Amino acid sequence: MSFTLATWNINSVRLREVLVARLLTDEQPDILCLQECKSPVEKIPLxxxxxxxxxxxxxxxxxxxxxxxxxxxxPITDAGERDFASLGHARHVAARLENGVTIHNCYVPAGGDIPDREVNLKFGQKLDYLTEMRDLFHGEKPEKSILVGDLNIAPREDDVWSHKQLLKIVSHTPIEVDHLNAVIEAGDWVDVTRADIPSGQLYSWWSYRAADWDAADKGRRLDHIWASRDIANAAHGSRILRAVRGWDGPSDHAPVFASFDL
Structure with a gap:
């Protein structure tokens, strides 16, 4: 089975229904994983x-x-969900393909503005969420699995526009990077995007606050596609569709793609 998969934080699927339809029409991925849908399931424009x-x-x-x-x-079947850190949030869902591959779609908490769990509850929730992900994969080593989503962390120095200036900014702090790397190590996950594009600045998110996001180019790679070690070599063709960030009424995230031959 060969298929192309995309992940995209859509920042309201109802508000951006037209953009999702445009992406599906233009790019024709076999599977699209969306995060931050901001909608009950029954009101998603299915x-x-x-x-x-x-x-x-x-x-x-x-x-x-x-x-x-x-x-x-x-064809996919519902493979359940996990309420990491017991937040009661709709942040994870899994589906299984007919060839037995399980796809995990995750939306890790953003973590607020202050990288200190003692004064910022949301930052503590983010760290706890990642810790529970780590513990899950310690106990259940992923096989024939793909994990995608807005993980809200840019782990590498070339995943942000300025490593030095973002070291104390939520999404690139050392403690967050350590927690994310612990998840990767626990599951022996392979970062598919960086396996395909091993060097150079690479971003999937640009703030709405920039007057001209494209010219400023102060981006971060917050959106990820991972594969379990046993199928990682089947992945190829990774790309980030930066141009989508410039569509009318966009999400602040761009979709990330990868293909698999399994």
Whole structure:
């Protein structure tokens, strides 16, 4: 089986229904994983996506916040969800392909603005979320698995526009990077994007606050595609569609793609 998979923090699937439809039409990924849908499942515009051939859908949602969905042309079955850190948030859903590959779609908490759990509850929740992910993969080594999503951490120095200036900024602090790397190590995950694009600045998110995000180019690579070690060599063709960030009424994230031959 060969397929192309994309992950995209859409920042409201109902508000950006047209953009999702445009991406599905233009790029034709076999599977699209969305985060931050900000919608109960019953209000996600599923009929629009079904009309474009994405007839298999697994999702978890809640009103106004969080929410994750997997849209697929290929048959998938619901493989459940995990409430990491017991937050009661719709931040994870899994689906299984007919060839036995499990896809985990994750939306890790952003963590607020202050990188100190003693004064910022949200930062503590982020670290706890990652710790529970680590513990899960320590106990259940992933096999034939792909993990994607907005993990809200840019781990490498070339995953941000300025390593030095962002060391104390949430998403690139050493403690967050250490926690994310612990998840990778526990599951023996392979960062597919960086396996394909091993060097150079690479971003998937640009702040809405920049007057001209493209010219300023102060980006971060917050969105990831990982594969379990046993299937990592089947991955190829990684790319980030930077141009999508410039569409009318965009998300502040760009979609990330990878293909698999399994």
């Amino acid at each position: 009929e629009t996506f079904r009309a474009l051939g994405y007839t298999h859908i697994v999702a978890r949602g809640q009103k106004g916040y969080n929410g994750v969905a997997i849209l697929s042309k290929l």
